[in-house]
Amino acid sequence: MRSFRIVGSEEQISLIENLLEIEGFCFQKEEFSPLFCRKLTKEPFALGNSLAHFFGYIYIQDRSSMLAPVALDVSPNACVLDMCASPGSKTSFLGQLVGKEGFVLGVEASADRLATLRSNLRNLNLSHIATTKAQAQMLPFPADTWEYIQLDPPCSGWGTLEKNPSVTNLWTKEKITPLITLQRELLTKAAEILKPNGIMLYSTCTTNEEENDEQVAWACANLPLEQVRLATPKGFTIADGKDTAESVSIATSPDAQGFFLAALKKKEPEYFEPDFSHKEFMPVGNKLKIEKLVSNANIAWKNLPAGDLYDFQGRVFFLPQKALEIIPQEMKWQGFPLGRLAQNIFRPDSTARILLPDYNDIKNTPHAYNIEDIADIKILLSGRALSAPKGKGFVALYFNSLPLGWLTQKGTRLLWNEKR
Numbered sequence: 001m002r003s004f005r006i007v008g009s010e011e012q013i014s015l016i017e018n019l020l021e022i023e024g025f026c027f028q029k030e031e032f033s034p035l036f037c038r039k040l041t042k043e044p045f046a047l048g049n050s051l052a053h054f055f056g057y058i059y060i061q062d063r064s065s066m067l068a069p070v071a072l073d074v075s076p077n078a079c080v081l082d083m084c085a086s087p088g089s090k091t092s093f094l095g096q097l098v099g100k101e102g103f104v105l106g107v108e109a110s111a112d113r114l115a116t117l118r119s120n121l122r123n124l125n126l127s128h129i130a131t132t133k134a135q136a137q138m139l140p141f142p143a144d145t146w147e148y149i150q151l152d153p154p155c156s157g158w159g160t161l162e163k164n165p166s167v168t169n170l171w172t173k174e175k176i177t178p179l180i181t182l183q184r185e186l187l188t189k190a191a192e193i194l195k196p197n198g199i200m201l202y203s204t205c206t207t208n209e210e211e212n213d214e215q216v217a218w219a220c221a222n223l224p225l226e227q228v229r230l231a232t233p234k235g236f237t238i239a240d241g242k243d244t245a246e247s248v249s250i251a252t253s254p255d256a257q258g259f260f261l262a263a264l265k266k267k268e269p270e271y272f273e274p275d276f277s278h279k280e281f282m283p284v285g286n287k288l289k290i291e292k293l294v295s296n297a298n299i300a301w302k303n304l305p306a307g308d309l310y311d312f313q314g315r316v317f318f319l320p321q322k323a324l325e326i327i328p329q330e331m332k333w334q335g336f337p338l339g340r341l342a343q344n345i346f347r348p349d350s351t352a353r354i355l356l357p358d359y360n361d362i363k364n365t366p367h368a369y370n371i372e373d374i375a376d377i378k379i380l381l382s383g384r385a386l387s388a389p390k391g392k393g394f395v396a397l398y399f400n401s402l403p404l405g406w407l408t409q410k411g412t413r414l415l416w417n418e419k420r
Contacts, residue, residue, distance in 0.1 A: 031234035086113035103322035108315030
């Protein structure tokens, strides 16, 4: 059976679980991360076709892949760099763990994979995560910038053998030399831009020792890094007695792929002086003042963390304050898309549920529509309309008070319009 993460606030978890249960899904909490992580016990149809998945309240992810963000053990409100981010499994989980006042930057070199990363993060409504297209080994950050780094580099993928039987033919021992070189380049850059006493979590989905323990040994011998012992994750089978080692190797099993984890701490130098020489980032768009924005929707701007809104050729993006402070001037990056400006009026994206007010604040107004039967949600998603008292503009959509998104009202018709 597959596993997934719940992506919502602690107050929303029971509502999200209820939405899944109404559609017939059964699940249980994962021991290693019981707040967010779940293991399916009944899947009446493909989980990816569930309403919870459509509205971005769950993320389907292999159990082993969930371990790296948990093992990194980030502090609330921390800043984290994910050097090889797409499709966003670990990036988004890290975003949940640091909370909306924290910051995560996801780096991806491939344009196609970057598009996938951004699409996934947008669907999950994680506004405090930014993304950039870059070769991670060439990132222009000053030394000693990041307190936490997640490094899950390209690898041979031998741990996915049960799901991908051809992987050992694709990546034979003779072909992995370029991977070894790239992994070391990434480790070197990570060690450079990690703060003293900062933690890097190195992980792979391979069982190849050259890419796992041997790379960690190389890093500790050649870089200012030392290994930190990791606890054995609950609910997993450990491979080859690795439960006594500082690193953790997860055995391949029917419900988890093979995985390797190692935590590396940057040594404290004899003398440390932070480099603050880089210029503050100045976006190329036009900064917007929230108090002057006009909208035909009841927008809860207070739901956003600290940061600014910018207009980039009609598209409105939220840029987290920590991103503006930490990202150098020469880097191009993207914040979180919220909607559009049309004739100086802000139109929220239908999927921007982060901007919905708490249901109790507007439940007795024409600005809210609360659905109690999932059949009505399916009517909307099929392109048909629901009826409401006559009005115009945008209406906040909820399911049993769980925020879903924005409906467009045209007279007495309420419509779901995902593309704006």
